[in-house]
Amino acid sequence: MKAFLQSNEENMLTLLEKLVNIDSGSTNKAGIDAIGKELKAIYEELGFLIETIHETDHGNHLIIKHKTAIDPKIIVVAHMDTVFKLGTAKERPFTQQNGIAYGPGVIDMKGSHVALIYALKALLNSQRNGYENVQIVLNSDEEIGSPTSRALIEKHAIGKDYALIMEPARKDGSLVTVRRGGGRYSLYVQGKGAHSGIEPQNGISAIAELAHKIIKLHALTNHEEGISVSVGLIEGGESVNTIAPSAVGHVDVRISKLEQAEWLDRRIKEICSTPDIAGTTITLEGGINRPPMVKNEQTIALLNIIREVGNDLGIEITDIATGGGSDASFTSAAGVPTIDGLGPIGGNAHSVEEYLEVPSLVERTNLLAELIARLSK
Structure with a gap:
């Protein structure tokens, strides 16, 4: 799968550029729905079924699973909104320099959407299990507290064995196991x-x-x-x-x-x-x-699986606690073993210095694909 991803790195960056250059602030319904339209077309091409949850004041949410899925046991959550005002993408569009990508939402979390799509592509290309074992929730209002999507996330968390939350990894590559x-x-x-x-x-x-x-x-x-x-x-x-x-x-x-x-x-x-x-x-x-995301025995057990997968790939997996909130809190409070920070590595989210480390795009996408495959055995 890594060779497949390496050969598609430029395609991944092209998609990332397209997504970053679409304004999708939390109050920009048209922009969020434009992101949703782009993602929906890609998932449909891969054989996934998409249910659109229409919202009047906020962007629509998307519920996604493969057409062969029967009872997916992994919920994957990623948000389509950013914190940036309309016009930001035009003012400072996607750029790359010395292995670093910049732009509004590049790490929080448009890079994560690219990683999730290409992890599923890698699984499909290698004919590995896992793509049929994920229930994906793409929501539109995480940056303002998920007022319309919280119930949706909690609903689809019921009966799941694992929750993978696609917020970016921390600057040092750490995953997130505790959130206030x-x-x-x-x-x-x-x-x-x-x-x-x-x-x-x-x-x-x-x-x-x-x-x-x-x-x-x-x-x-x-x-x-x-x-x-x-x-x-x-x-x-x-x-x-x-x-x-x-x-x-x-x-x-x-x-x-x-x-x-x-x-x-x-x-x-x-x-x-x-x-x-x-x-x-x-x-x-x-x-x-x-609610807070608590590092309990379930979380630790899932983290240990990720560490095993990381060891196989030569990636040292560390974890960290953070004061920031995310949708991981909802799946964790619902009793589903939850790990956050499974997106690419980057930092300075919500600022003009927001960045993504380009080499991490392939590395962390490969980790995600292998993890989904391992959890689906």
Whole structure:
């Protein structure tokens, strides 16, 4: 399979360039659906059946399995959306230099789509088992918390023996076995506006109320327990000489254990239920939408299989914990042995320096193909 992939490296890069040069930010339904159209055509050509889950406000999701599949035991999850705004691909399209590929979404995770497609091509070309043992979920909203695809992932995780999540490998090539869970809240405060020079006594500052809440919310952070609460974005007021009639705080929360979710959600709601400044009103929206991905015995057993496959290929497999979220949390919480980071090697995701190490494209695609074959024995 490696020889097949090596002979197709240029074809892989051509597909990667095509995908990178299509804007597909999470709010860009047309762009995500354009990516889906490209991928759908490729999978159909390989003999796979595609079910399109239509969405009104977000990109459509694709559920894919081979026409000969009966009861696939491996769920593979990859997202089609990126974090980049419309026009980014035109501003800085796909480029290559000294064995490094650049472009919006090149590593997170358009390179992973190329790897998955060519891993299946390699299995089909070599007539190895595995292509008929995967249920693929391509979703369109991972970068914004998978609001419409979470239930879809959880549904297709039922009855699976393994979950392979196609986020990129870390910069050092490590796979991901631990992820923190978390979510987002938005805190809307209403006060009463007044001119700060003429009648400040008639005003009630929404910003002042929000400040009280920020201090209390930040106090919930406990780094030793893996809990963090951060108000990362605030807005408020109308002008510098006006008592602020409204303010908004957007809150990011992270947890390391599933049981922390209920406690933290309850405490946030308690804090926001009572104003510190009389006359203000508070509306709280959001919640914890990702459970943590825990490194349990099932995870370790799957990791050991991957290490065996890696040893056969001359690849040392290491693993790492990360604070970032992914759809791995959903399959892990569903009780399916889950490993994340099975895409190519790269880094600086979500930034203008995002990159993919070109040699890793063949290497990690080969690892994925051999892993699927091994898990399908």
